[in-house]
Amino acid sequence: MKKLLLPLAAIMLLAFAVPAAFAGVEFGTSWTSTSFLSDTSLQSDSILGFHAAYDWFILTASVDSLAMPSAVMADMTGVAVPGFLNMFDAGLNLKLGIFQAEALVGTNYVYFYKGQGPSNGSWGANLRLLGGLNFGWWGVGVSGTSAFDTFDSLVSTIKGLFDTSTRDKSISELTSGLVPAIYLTFYF
Amino acid sequence: MKTRKIIAIAAISVIAVFFLAGCDQILENLFPNDTGHGTTAGTNTLTVSAFMWTDPVYVTSGYVGKIHIDLVDSSGTVVQTYSTWANGYDQYTYDYWWGTGDYYYRYPVSTTFYYVNDGTYKVNVYCDLNGNNQYDVSSEYFASNNYSYYTGDSIWQNHTGYSTVSLSNGSSSSVTAYIDYYDWEFYGAFGY
Numbered sequence: 001m002k003k004l005l006l007p008l009a010a011i012m013l014l015a016f017a018v019p020a021a022f023a024g025v026e027f028g029t030s031w032t033s034t035s036f037l038s039d040t041s042l043q044s045d046s047i048l049g050f051h052a053a054y055d056w057f058i059l060t061a062s063v064d065s066l067a068m069p070s071a072v073m074a075d076m077t078g079v080a081v082p083g084f085l086n087m088f089d090a091g092l093n094l095k096l097g098i099f100q101a102e103a104l105v106g107t108n109y110v111y112f113y114k115g116q117g118p119s120n121g122s123w124g125a126n127l128r129l130l131g132g133l134n135f136g137w138w139g140v141g142v143s144g145t146s147a148f149d150t151f152d153s154l155v156s157t158i159k160g161l162f163d164t165s166t167r168d169k170s171i172s173e174l175t176s177g178l179v180p181a182i183y184l185t186f187y188f
Numbered sequence: 189m190k191t192r193k194i195i196a197i198a199a200i201s202v203i204a205v206f207f208l209a210g211c212d213q214i215l216e217n218l219f220p221n222d223t224g225h226g227t228t229a230g231t232n233t234l235t236v237s238a239f240m241w242t243d244p245v246y247v248t249s250g251y252v253g254k255i256h257i258d259l260v261d262s263s264g265t266v267v268q269t270y271s272t273w274a275n276g277y278d279q280y281t282y283d284y285w286w287g288t289g290d291y292y293y294r295y296p297v298s299t300t301f302y303y304v305n306d307g308t309y310k311v312n313v314y315c316d317l318n319g320n321n322q323y324d325v326s327s328e329y330f331a332s333n334n335y336s337y338y339t340g341d342s343i344w345q346n347h348t349g350y351s352t353v354s355l356s357n358g359s360s361s362s363v364t365a366y367i368d369y370y371d372w373e374f375y376g377a378f379g380y
Contacts, residue, residue: 070222
């Protein structure tokens, strides 16, 4: 536990030490072609995303909402209605020149069209990695999101990566649920 | 600076519309066919249940296969689809397979298609054993609401089975599929 707390404390101290000029708000949009899916029956639609975030030095907190067609929702949740995958994440936001990278973890909430679906209202978890170019007041990049239906399944998947007997299954779960996207963001 | 202001106003407007118009309205605009706002107003509901039977030997590998369910309209277009993985770590029932005296694992899969337009549909269920999205091995038996075990052999000649269902005027229907793990013709695993 100490091993985890020490770097966290260091990050927090660094964050508190930064002037307000390093803080900012961002809005953006993302788009995913479902053509990346190996299942050809799911490839007829795309996923449009809305994005808002607050950046503070090397920390960031974001809200993303992805509009999912019914085929993708069915693959993800078992319910064949369209809906939104709403993600609330926090993590690191690193910039080096025009290059930018983010690593986020957080929770997600799936909204089903008109509240249909047995698991409506359940909270899941997600891991996100973003990499792109920041041109000052706007930026572009690519992201990869891996969503899980529960935090427990996220933790067990991560743990599984460190065990040779479950590594393949964990990698399969991480990659099969991976949603890649391209994004356009404006900074204020 | 002027550009940034315009973008800020546009971004805030989008978010405002998102909340004011409501999530459902946005989904209806983005996916008219999925929400019954396509060519005709869909109000029908169809629930498809599938049971995949496997030999316990496959369960120890932690992998069973993938089940695909397609809802196909009269023109042959797949209007909605569902697919899911069943593996040895998922919930299963140890059950008796009729006709053999043996016990096998039975994996239940179920999905509901909401907002289906009026019309006659074919419900196809496939079992994709190696997960390469080729419907390589399956044999299915369908019954609507009330089932009895399959006794013929034509339904799995081409490794696909289907059920036809007519939906209209807000109807709710259900279809049940039974799928065995093996390629029946090659392995004859269960053998009635």
